Amino acid sequence: MSASTDHADGELHAHSGGELHAHGEEHGHGSKKSYLVGFALSAVLTAIPFWLVMAAPLANPGLTAVLVILLAIAQILVHTICFLHVNTSGEGGWTLLAYVFTGVLLLITICGSLWIMYHLNTNMMPGMMSAQVGAAP
Incomplete structure (x- = not known):
């Protein structure tokens, strides 16, 4: 397929690989590396709060709750950046x-x-x- 030279908004055009894309559409898909990094961070950010609650290494339950909440916020950010590609x-x-x-x-x-x-x-x-x-x- 040949690349279209008319690029009106919302009009589809073909690229050299034969893929059709709307004009102005950016490739926001993540790479294999970003998905693997996101998966590893998600696993770690899940394991740490589980360990904090199950092993109870901290004597103060309020501090444990604050740490779990902060790690949950960090996990939300990891999912947003690595998997949802929000930027x-x-x-x-x-x-x-x-x-x-x-x-x-x-x-x-x-x-x-x-x-x-x-x-x-x-x-x-x-x-x-x-x-x-x-x-x-």
Whole structure:
């Protein structure tokens, strides 16, 4: 197939290898190396939290929880970069912007839920819990 010289947006054109691509489409597919690095990092970032929880090498459970959460965030970033190929150059940065927007919504939802649950627990009527315990058979 010959390469098309008319490159209107959205129009398909052939490359020398016979592959059809839309104009402006970039090759964002990862290499074998990036997939293997992503797989290795994912395996390590899964094994470490498993070990932290099962072996309990840290005496403080709060510190263990913080480490597990940080490793989970690192794993999200590894998956995003190595497998989903989200970067600033893909689709003019719109993919990255959508990803950041999703993260902000997730953060608002989690923080708002924790804030509401904390204040509901703190602001409950003082005698309500003790009255229920005293009335139990």
